[in-house]
Amino acid sequence: MEIMLIEENFQKEVLESDIPVLVDFWAEWCAPCLMIAPTIEEIAQEYSGRLRVGKLNVDENPTIAAKYNIRSIPTLLIFKEGKVIEQIVGALPKEALKSKIEVILPMELKEIKKEIRRGLEKYTKESPYKFNPDKKKVDLILSGLAKRKKELGFAYCPCRVPSGNKEEDRKIICPCAYHKEEIAKDGICLCGLFVRKER
Numbered sequence: 001m002e003i004m005l006i007e008e009n010f011q012k013e014v015l016e017s018d019i020p021v022l023v024d025f026w027a028e029w030c031a032p033c034l035m036i037a038p039t040i041e042e043i044a045q046e047y048s049g050r051l052r053v054g055k056l057n058v059d060e061n062p063t064i065a066a067k068y069n070i071r072s073i074p075t076l077l078i079f080k081e082g083k084v085i086e087q088i089v090g091a092l093p094k095e096a097l098k099s100k101i102e103v104i105l106p107m108e109l110k111e112i113k114k115e116i117r118r119g120l121e122k123y124t125k126e127s128p129y130k131f132n133p134d135k136k137k138v139d140l141i142l143s144g145l146a147k148r149k150k151e152l153g154f155a156y157c158p159c160r161v162p163s164g165n166k167e168e169d170r171k172i173i174c175p176c177a178y179h180k181e182e183i184a185k186d187g188i189c190l191c192g193l194f195v196r197k198e199r
């Protein structure tokens with residue numbers, strides 16, 4: 001649900017927020033503002049807990065509108081740690097707005113895990129390898145990969161230690177440079193995520 005922003009609560013609700021805040025600068029007479037209002041409402045619901053969404057009527061709060069140099073509406077500003085990190089002027093379609101938001105929001109571990117799973121599932125379709133039939137093990141390794149991606153930016157193999165050398169470490173991004181050799185030898189990669197399809 002959106003927060004109705006006014007000059008008195010702007011500092012607390014926006015500038016001191018511990019999560020990013022999208023502020024919709026709008027006015028009652030502005031047709032495009034009314035047009036995107038349902039989208040803003042949906043965004044508030046969909047991103048609840050990750051993104052705070054507020055509406056600020058520029059006629060009733062001219063000081064804030066002036067402070068942020070709002071020259072036309074609708075204007076959407078995204079604040080993070082009290083600073084404007086994105087400005088969107090005009091009525092953007094929902095999907096375009098969502099892709100801008102996605103870039104800004106830190107991904108949750110479970111989303112990173114899902115994304116990694118999707119990528120590696122695709123790999124199993126195109127390669128002679130499949131996931132280990134032991135689903136618990138697969139889940140554990142995917143969690144390890146997600147954790148590393150969140151912390152280090154890349155899905156480094158959870159069974160190996162990154163050296164800090166980018167070129168070298170590229171080789172241990174899953175599926176690593178070594179898994180084919182390991183599967184040819186032992187029928188399974190070092191972590192146990194992939195096995196040969198005939199197994």
Ligand code: SF4
Pocket residue numbers: 141156157158159172173174175176177178179189190191192193194
């Ligand atoms: S050993 Fe297996 S899990 Fe680890 S990076 Fe290589 S393919 Fe991925």
